[in-house]
Amino acid sequence: xxxxxxxxxxxxxxxxxxxxxxxxxxxxxxxxxxxxxxxxxxxxxxxxxxxxxxxxxxxxxxxxxxxxxxxxxxxxxxxxxxxxxxxxxxxxxxxxxxxxxxxxxxxxxxxxxxxxxxxxxxxxxxxxxxxxxxxxxxxxxxxxxxxxxxxxxxxxxxxxxxxxxxxxxxxxxxxxxxxxxxxxxxxxxxxxxxxxxxxxxxxxxxxxxxxxxxxxxxxxxxxxxxxxxxxxxxxxxxxxxxx
Amino acid sequence: xxxxxxxxxxxxxxxxxxxxxxxxxxxxxxxxxxxxxxxxxxxxxxxxxxxxxxxxxxxxxxxxxxxxxxxxxxxxxxxxxxxxxxxxxxxxxxxxxxxxxxxxxxxxxxxxxxxxxxxxxxxxxxxxxxxxxxxxxxxxxxxxxxxxxxxxxxxxxxxxxxxxxxxxxxxxxxxxxxxxxxxxxxxxxxxxxxxxxxxxxxxxxxxxxxxxxxxxxxxxxxxxxxxxxxxxxxxxxxxxxxxxxxxxxxxxxxxxxxxxxxxxxxxxxxxxxxxxxxxxxxxxxxxxxxxxxxxxxxxxxxxxxxxxxxxxxxxxxxxxxxxxxxxxxxx
Numbered sequence: 158x159x160x161x162x163x164x165x166x167x168x169x170x171x172x173x174x175x176x177x178x179x180x181x182x183x184x185x186x187x188x189x190x191x192x193x194x195x196x197x198x199x200x201x202x203x204x205x206x207x208x209x210x211x212x213x214x215x216x217x218x219x220x221x222x223x224x225x226x227x228x229x230x231x232x233x234x235x236x237x238x239x240x241x242x243x244x245x246x247x248x249x250x251x252x253x254x255x256x257x258x259x260x261x262x263x264x265x266x267x268x269x270x271x272x273x274x275x276x277x278x279x280x281x282x283x284x285x286x287x288x289x290x291x292x293x294x295x296x297x298x299x300x301x302x303x304x305x306x307x308x309x310x311x312x313x314x315x316x317x318x319x320x321x322x323x324x325x326x327x328x329x330x331x332x333x334x335x336x337x338x339x340x341x342x343x344x345x346x347x348x349x350x351x352x353x354x355x356x357x358x359x360x361x362x363x364x365x366x367x368x369x370x371x372x373x374x375x376x377x378x379x380x381x382x383x384x385x386x387x388x389x390x391x392x393x394x395x396x397x398x399x400x
Numbered sequence: 401x402x403x404x405x406x407x408x409x410x411x412x413x414x415x416x417x418x419x420x421x422x423x424x425x426x427x428x429x430x431x432x433x434x435x436x437x438x439x440x441x442x443x444x445x446x447x448x449x450x451x452x453x454x455x456x457x458x459x460x461x462x463x464x465x466x467x468x469x470x471x472x473x474x475x476x477x478x479x480x481x482x483x484x485x486x487x488x489x490x491x492x493x494x495x496x497x498x499x500x501x502x503x504x505x506x507x508x509x510x511x512x513x514x515x516x517x518x519x520x521x522x523x524x525x526x527x528x529x530x531x532x533x534x535x536x537x538x539x540x541x542x543x544x545x546x547x548x549x550x551x552x553x554x555x556x557x558x559x560x561x562x563x564x565x566x567x568x569x570x571x572x573x574x575x576x577x578x579x580x581x582x583x584x585x586x587x588x589x590x591x592x593x594x595x596x597x598x599x600x601x602x603x604x605x606x607x608x609x610x611x612x613x614x615x616x617x618x619x620x621x622x623x624x625x626x627x628x629x630x631x632x633x634x635x636x637x638x639x640x641x642x643x644x645x646x647x648x649x650x651x652x653x654x655x656x657x658x659x660x661x662x663x664x665x666x667x668x669x670x671x672x673x674x675x676x677x678x679x680x681x682x683x684x685x686x687x688x689x690x691x692x693x694x695x696x697x698x699x700x701x702x703x704x705x706x707x708x709x710x711x712x713x714x715x716x717x718x719x720x721x722x723x724x725x726x727x728x729x730x731x
Contacts, residue, residue, distance in 0.1 A: 207596055226606075227599035236600070243597040245590045256586050257601035268583060311601050 158183040158347055159204070159315060164213035164223070165371075166199055173199040174371045176213070181315070181349060186341045188358045188379070189351045191368035192392050197351045198240060200368070201317045205237040206230040217315070232263045236313035240320045240351075242300035244292035250303060251288025254278055254310045261311025275310055282306045282336055297324040301333065309340065316340065318350045322357065330354060334361050355393065359383060367392065413566060417559040429558045431675060435668045436565035437626050442652045442663030443572045444619035447579060448612055449649070450657040452592035454513045455613075457498075457520030458620050458648050461491040463527060463640030465621025466628035467534060473552065474543045475533070480553045484625050491621035492614045494519075499613040503606045506595070517642065524641030539635035542628060553629045561630050568626060569664070572619055576660055579612070588612060654700055656707020665709040 159181040166174040174196045181187050189197050202208040204215055206227035215223040222230050245253050254275035259266050266274065276286040282302040284295075292303055301321055308316060318337060322330050334357050340346050352358040359365070359379040367375040367382060369391040375382060382388050421428050445458050468487035469480040498519055502512055527534045534540060545552035555561055579585055590598040591605050599605045628634055638644060647670070655666020673696065677689035704711030 205600060207600065226604075227596075228602045228604045231600060231602035239597065239600075243594050245593050245597070247589050247593060248586055252586050256583070256590055256603070259583050260587060260604075261602040271583075307601055 158185075158218060159349075160214075160216040161200075161204070162214045162216070164200070164203060164210045164215060166196075166203055166208060167211045172371050174203070174210070177368070177371070177373050178213075179366050179373060179376060181347060183314075183347055184341070184345060185347055185364065186338070186362045187349045188362035188365040189349055189368065190353075190355070190358065190365060190382075190392060191374075195368040195392075196371040197368055198319060199371075201237055201319055201349075201351065204230075205235055205317060207237075228260075231261055231311055231313075234312070234314035235317065236261070236308035236311045236315075237317035238301075238304040238308045238319050238321060240323065242304045244295075244300060244303055244307075246292050248291075249289050250284065250292055250295070251275055251279070251286075253292060253303060254288070254306045257307045257310035258312075261313075271310075275306075278306045278310045281309070281339075283332065298326075298329045298333075301325065302336075305336070309344075309346075313346060315347045315349070318348060318352075320351055320353065322352055322354050330357055337361065355383075410570075414563075417562045426558060429562060431671060433558065433562050433565050433630060435664070435671050436562070436569045437623055437630065438648070438651065438667040438671065439664035440565075440569050440572045440626065441620050441623035441648055442655070442667045443569075443576050444616045444623060445648050446652050446657035446663045447576060447616040447619070449652060451588040451612065452509070453609060453613065454509075454649070455516040455616075455645075456513050456642070456649060457516035457518070457523075457645050458616075459520040459640040459642070459645035460494060460516075460523040461617040461620040462624040462627070462644065462648075463523050463634075463636065464491045464494055465624030466634050466639050467527065467540070467624075468621075469625045470540060470542050470628045470634055471533065474540070477543075479551050480625060480629060481551070484622065487625050488618045488621045491617045491624075494523075495614050495617035496610070499610045500606075503609045503613075508595070517645070520641050520645045524636045527636040527640060534636075535634075537636060539633055542632040542634075544632075554632070565626055565630070568622060572622075573660060573664075575615065575619060579615075580660070584608065584612075650697055652707075654697060654708055656704075656710025656713075658706060659710045659713060662707050662709040666707060669708065 162178050164174055164177045165172065177196070177200060189200070191197055199208065203210040203223070206222070206225050206229065209224050213223065214221060217233060217235060220233070222233060248256065251272070255271045258274040258278070259268065259271035276288070279286040279288055282305050284299065284302050284306060292300065295303060305318070305321060321333055321337065325333060337348060337350065338361050341348050350358065350362060362379060365377065365379050365382040366373060367388050374391055375385050375388050377385070383393070416432065417429055441458065441462060445455065448455055465487040468490050469483045472478045472483040472486070473480060498515065502515055507515060528537045545554045547556035587598070587603045587608055590603060591608060595605050624639060627639070651666040651670040652663045653666070654669055655664065656662030674689065674693060677692055681689045700708055706714055
């Protein structure tokens, strides 16, 4: 479904990504991990079009998308959430999501359809669907949910979820991970998930890609990655017990 | 409850010139026409301004509009009915040349304001430099076509001009209202807040910013044409450049750019205030009128950031329904 080939990105003299390659199959749930500054978010930015890659190719459903504008990539079926939530604070919660439902598809949805779809998505992520309130009223967990709802409302085939658990408490983490799994299982949306909370991530995903210093250092099943000495050295620090 | 009020207001506006206005009738009518014309321009500016696209160069579009129809009339006698679309087209083209590179390469905020500021000056200097056919800084007089000439849109009777200006002003309000009611408004608000996030949910950022800029420029040009037809004298200092561009911005900021009538109310206030101060001070205490004008402006910007009209409206709404979440007010 998604084929990243030899992608690199440089900022001035700094190489944020160097020759990263991996594939994601339809319906897969892939974890993307690595230490801070290893290039995870830069990779998301390249795939979603927020940044143009300096080299390499990104193919989505057989079509080259590297260098397309973010809105064009969104219309092709890739949605992303932001690590630090970026809600539109002047719009209501419902409008935030309805806007994504209206503009996110190849052909624009009528207002009424967009609104009702937005309400469905808000219910799915666990936010009140009347939604006239502003995002300013939401706490950290609520903003993460809104971020996810906005991305889902664009009707993606592939979701790039960037640290959806940051700043959440244990119960919220369990719920959020559960929501992601349902998005994949019930809606059939392929997911690439960047996350630092390893125990949770490893339990949910099918496969893990590990980045370090802008390079892919390992890739495989969660259990194998948790025991891979390279991954432990670069990132995990110690073995994690998987339940 | 609101509809009968609006209809009553419109009816009043329509018969206004025929009301007994006293000995200063012509002067009052003149000020009213000026308010309507500048109200159109202010409304056009706020189409962009309310979304954070601050233009300090709308004088350019005003001037291009006014000079296009006037020059074509003076040189070839082509009716402004035919050349107004050309004037609008020219302003829109200018906006495209300005907007596309700015939006494509993400020239935003202060930088965008500076680019537009330069544009206004460039047009002013161009008009001055091409003095052989534009009249340069001496200005340009519209060729007289008689006291009542619909083909040339020239009328000695101010009431006719009043009605024309009223009609165009209503069209301007209608455009503003249509934008306010559409998904476009939400999209532009999202773009104004966070372009990256807006693009990530599929909003074509460049196209949307460009579209609203072209609309604003076109409507401003119509205001310029009206100005030229009414006053029959054009001057680059009044119709292009920094002075007039800032005057438009001040009026809109004063009235409030987030409400339908805000720009017009602001325009009315600035014109009324400057006319009043001009009459009150005359030639005594030179500069006092401008000082008071400036002070009032600063006070309003500090204490009523939503503008005079917008601020008062918000206050009234809040009192009427204390628990209601205050939306960006409209209408």
